[in-house]
Amino acid sequence: MPASEVMPLFKAHKLHSGSPHGPIVTNPAQAKAIQLSYARKEGADVPPPPDKKKRKRRMRAFAGHKSKRG
Numbered sequence: 001m002p003a004s005e006v007m008p009l010f011k012a013h014k015l016h017s018g019s020p021h022g023p024i025v026t027n028p029a030q031a032k033a034i035q036l037s038y039a040r041k042e043g044a045d046v047p048p049p050p051d052k053k054k055r056k057r058r059m060r061a062f063a064g065h066k067s068k069r070g
Contacts, residue, residue: 003042006035 009015010031016022017030025031039046 001038003035003039003044006031006038 006015010025010028013024015025015031015034017025017034025034036046036049040049
């Protein structure tokens, strides 16, 4: 699928994550990530995906700042 087809499918509520039978994408950020992924496969000049170690470290630090209210 070309990257140019991702957002129209998302707006029509027909974009699926994973496989064509997977759950429907409802988050615009996830649709943009899918579009970037297809663009990379096509060879477009887009930034590389973020480093997984850095993301994991950042998410672990963020998880410690949760509210302690009951």
